[in-house]
Amino acid sequence: MRLPVPVGIASVALWLPEHQDTAENAVAERRVEARTARELGNPRLPVAGDVSPPEMAVLAAREALRGAGVPAAGVSLLLHAWMYYQGHDLWSPPHYIAHQLGAHAAVPIGIQQICNGGAAALELAAARLTAGDEERVEERQEEERQKNGRQEDGRQEDGPAPRYSLVTTADRFALPGFDRWRSDYGAAYGDAATAVLLRRPAAPGDLVLRALRTGAAPHLELMHRGADPFGRLPRENPTIDMRRTKRVYLREHGVEPFKKTNREMIRYVVTGALRDAGLAADDPRIRFAVLPRLARKTLDDAWIPVLGELLTAPAVDWGKETGHLGTGDLVAGLHEVVSRAALGPGEFGLLLNAGAGFTWSCAVIEAPAASG
The missing domain is CATH 3.40.47.10 (Thiolase/Chalcone synthase)
Structure with a gap:
């Protein structure tokens, strides 16, 4: 996809849990074969414990928004990608993330493309940002600003207000449903969440x-x-x-x-x-x-x-x-x-x-x- 205009990367965040499961322990406890551990090449994997994937995504998203100095009310699109179970059935994780962030003007959308979901979400977010103005989103953002009694969309004094899209990912690979060391060939699975905030137009200093x-x-x-x-x-x-x-x-x-x-x-x-x-x-x-x-x-x-x-x-x-x-x-x-x-x-x-x-x-x- 050739982008017709530059899309700025305003901020990016990676949330990792403190707890880790080491390959040494996994081999000693016979949870993975020594040869497999050597071929995987990962000395340790992050383990989220009781923190659910959508909660992890909220933590990463808050860090990304804080890093860019952008309030959640300024986000027009929120795309959340995941591979494995998010904690509830017949339920929308991206709507939860938007709710917890206070991104009430955002359109939340879920992306399920297995391991390529984060890349797919990034591509869709960039395409949406470069596809033209979204009048309804701007109306919603104006309603939010009036309700809160202050300017909250990062509007600059000169030029048009930037438009923001937020992409999050989060997965937790927990037993008994998923064996992080042995459920797959060619990969050992770690728990993490990511968030990237895109904006148009790009600001000076942005990666593009x-x-x-x-x-x-x-x-x-x-x-x-x-x-x-x-x-x-x-x-x-x-x-x-x-x-x-x-x-x-x-x-x-x-x-x-x-x-x-x-x-x-x-x-x-x-x-x-x-x-x-x-x-x-x-x-x-x-x-x-x-x-x-x-x-x-x-x-x-x-x-x-x-x-x-x-x-x-x-x-x-x-x-x-x-x-x-x-x-x-x-x-x-x-x-x-x-x-x-x-x-x-x-x-x-x-x-x-x-x-x-x-x-x-x-x-x-x-x-x-x-x-x-």
């Missing part, structure tokens, strides 16, 4: 989202369905076992078709995102490509070689200490870019992501050029 390209291979949905019949109610199988459903696919098709598709789709989203951003693959201003937070063996075998063929910039793995964060990998990578001040003026970074379905995404971000 330049492009976001997504591609999918729907025939691979079988890898997470296997031979299981369609259930009549949630969780008829008490513990999620993606290893089992993937074995069904592999017995029928082998591993090579998936590997081939994965390579092709990584190439598609990277080259497409670069083209949309107006960049050549060897542009020296591209500093790095941030990898999804998958197992080290998976990155070494399936991601790093492909990126090495496409880019002169290095692929970086910043997820070792957290593991896979469900829908939150891409935004967590963005948080690392900001917290590490990893981009200099006028430099670019790529953020990679993928999820069951299968879907792949690549975002291109740019640091503002030096003033003067």
Whole structure:
């Protein structure tokens, strides 16, 4: 997706719980095999305990809003993405998040695209911001300002008031429904929430989202369905076992078709995102490509070689200490870019992501050029 106007990244937040589960303990307690732990490459995983995913999302969102100095009443769109159970049935987590934040002028929308949900939400939020004015949202925001008796939308003295979209993600991978070490191949799962606040127009000093390209291979949905019949109610199988459903696919098709598709789709989203951003693959201003937070063996075998063929910039793995964060990998990578001040003026970074379905995404971000 080529963005017709720059979309500013006003603020980004990553909420991690204090408690951790170490691979050493998991191996000692026979909750994961020693060989599997080595291939995963995660020494520890964050564990949320009794904090629910929507509550985690609220904490991350409050940090993002506070970091940008933007009141919740100024948010016109709230997109929440999740992979696993959010705590209630037939209930809308994004509406809860908006309610708790006080984002009463926002339209809350849920995104369920498994692990690529955060990237999908970011793309939809950027598209919405660049699609034109939303008169009804502006009316709602004006009503909120009048009700509260003060200006609350971050309006600047000069120029139009910025419009804000908030993207949150949150997942908690708790037993007995989900085994963070052994429910899947190629990833160990950590609990976390993320939030990113986008604005149009971008403000001076904002990182800018330049492009976001997504591609999918729907025939691979079988890898997470296997031979299981369609259930009549949630969780008829008490513990999620993606290893089992993937074995069904592999017995029928082998591993090579998936590997081939994965390579092709990584190439598609990277080259497409670069083209949309107006960049050549060897542009020296591209500093790095941030990898999804998958197992080290998976990155070494399936991601790093492909990126090495496409880019002169290095692929970086910043997820070792957290593991896979469900829908939150891409935004967590963005948080690392900001917290590490990893981009200099006028430099670019790529953020990679993928999820069951299968879907792949690549975002291109740019640091503002030096003033003067």
